[in-house]
Amino acid sequence: MEKALEKLVADKIRASFGTHANLLSIAPLAGDASNRRYFRASLSGPAVPPSVVVMELGGGSLPLSSEELAIFNEPLKELPFLNLHRFLSRIGVRIPALYGHWVEDGLLFLEDLGDLSLWEVVQACPPGEVLGWYEKAIDQLLLIQVRGTRSRDSSCIAFKQCFDFRLYMWEFDHFIEYGIEKGKKGAMEERERGYLTDAFALISRNLENQPATLNHRDYHSWNLMIHHGEVAVIDFQDALLAPMQYDLASLLNDRVTDTVIHPEREDHLLNYYLGHREEMGEKSVGRDEFLEFYILSALQRDFKVVGRFHYLDLVKGKPHYKKYLPATLRRLNRNLRRLPHLERLIPLLASYFEEIR
Numbered sequence: 001m002e003k004a005l006e007k008l009v010a011d012k013i014r015a016s017f018g019t020h021a022n023l024l025s026i027a028p029l030a031g032d033a034s035n036r037r038y039f040r041a042s043l044s045g046p047a048v049p050p051s052v053v054v055m056e057l058g059g060g061s062l063p064l065s066s067e068e069l070a071i072f073n074e075p076l077k078e079l080p081f082l083n084l085h086r087f088l089s090r091i092g093v094r095i096p097a098l099y100g101h102w103v104e105d106g107l108l109f110l111e112d113l114g115d116l117s118l119w120e121v122v123q124a125c126p127p128g129e130v131l132g133w134y135e136k137a138i139d140q141l142l143l144i145q146v147r148g149t150r151s152r153d154s155s156c157i158a159f160k161q162c163f164d165f166r167l168y169m170w171e172f173d174h175f176i177e178y179g180i181e182k183g184k185k186g187a188m189e190e191r192e193r194g195y196l197t198d199a200f201a202l203i204s205r206n207l208e209n210q211p212a213t214l215n216h217r218d219y220h221s222w223n224l225m226i227h228h229g230e231v232a233v234i235d236f237q238d239a240l241l242a243p244m245q246y247d248l249a250s251l252l253n254d255r256v257t258d259t260v261i262h263p264e265r266e267d268h269l270l271n272y273y274l275g276h277r278e279e280m281g282e283k284s285v286g287r288d289e290f291l292e293f294y295i296l297s298a299l300q301r302d303f304k305v306v307g308r309f310h311y312l313d314l315v316k317g318k319p320h321y322k323k324y325l326p327a328t329l330r331r332l333n334r335n336l337r338r339l340p341h342l343e344r345l346i347p348l349l350a351s352y353f354e355e356i357r
Contacts, residue, residue: 008105009041009054016100016109021045026054040112049112052099055081057106079103080157081237087156088239091147093140094232113232119221122260130260131268134251136231137224138273141216141247144239146280148214162212162241168204168300172197175307180352183310192348199345200303203296210243210293219247220254245290248273249298254305255324258331270294295335299342302332329355 010023022044029038035058042051057079079101088095097111118137122130152159176196181187188196216223217238225232252261252269261269270291278284305328309321332349333356336342350357 005056008107009039012100012102012105012107012109013041013043013052017043017045017048021048029053041109049099051112053096053110053112055108055110057103057108076157078157079237081108083155083157084236084239087151087153087158088144088148088233088236091143091151093143093148094230095236096232096234113225113227113234116226117222118224118226118231119257121226122221131265133226133231134261134265134269135272137221137251138248138269138276140224140231140233141219141251142273142276142280144216144219144233145213145244145247146277146282152214158214158239159241163207163215163243163246165201165204165208168207169200171300171304171307172200172204174311175303177307178310178314179303179307182314183307184352196345196348199342203300203342207243207293207296207300210245212241213244215240215242215244215247216250217242217247219250221251221257222255243293243297244277245294245297246301249294250301253298253302253331253335256327258327292339295338299332299335299339302328302335306332326355329353332356 006023006026009026013021013023024042024044026039026041029040037056037058039054039056040051041054043049082098082101082103085095085098096113099109099111101108118133122133125133148158176188176193216233216236217240218235219233223233223235225234248270251257252266258266270287274285274287274290306325309325309328312318312321333346336346336349336356346356
């Protein structure tokens, strides 16, 4: 690790916790798909936490959330992470405590939630406990979606951006460009590209017309940490308005989640979500209609993921995400067959992906 960064962290530790606080050691943590880097800093001193997580911002000092999100009318005055952290804390979502931030220096200090994600916990726990952990995850999701949407705040950046036709199509185009053409090293025939684009446009219009609610946008088992028996939410800086099914589809369908969330568990958790949503005072929705847009959300997200994981490999030099592609493509196959009007896409996609044959 660079000495300059270590010295900067040591100085900011004292600024956060007092002159009696000392930095004992600092070690890198596994990163995510962004340009951010993470470290665990071990500390000593009275009334000082034993460790904190250091987030080092990549790129400029005030980055946007994700490159494809809306272009704002005015320049951002605050880091999206800090903006969302303040809002989510206010509505009671379990997120890591913020100890200090120095955006001009590219550093944030966060509560250390440990190393156990929801995904890692459900791999090791008895089968009977799996549903309980995912129910806890849904409880946090409902706080974001129901309480968050009711607490709409014009100062919160999430309410200024939404999943609209433009963003849905950006992600579908990302799939065509990187998942098929660059990932498979060959341009699609114009007729095939047009056929696929028309189908994606129809999906996008249908999803755009759904009522919008606050969503995390990347609410999956690797962004949920288990700490002292609680589910804590991280990586929330891309929150935006989207159909209520979006985050739920992400939670129950991401990467290789369906090796644990098989159809019977999925059905139970969909019922849990709908029932507890009504208990929070939201009006009931027809299950068949809800399920259709849940499947559409899962499909849209998985198409995006195929393109994104190829992009991370080809452009960002992060090939390890490609290991999740076979499971994602098999789930695409399954979900396309759940909606008869989309089964017609299978022969075209099967010519590019053996998992869809």
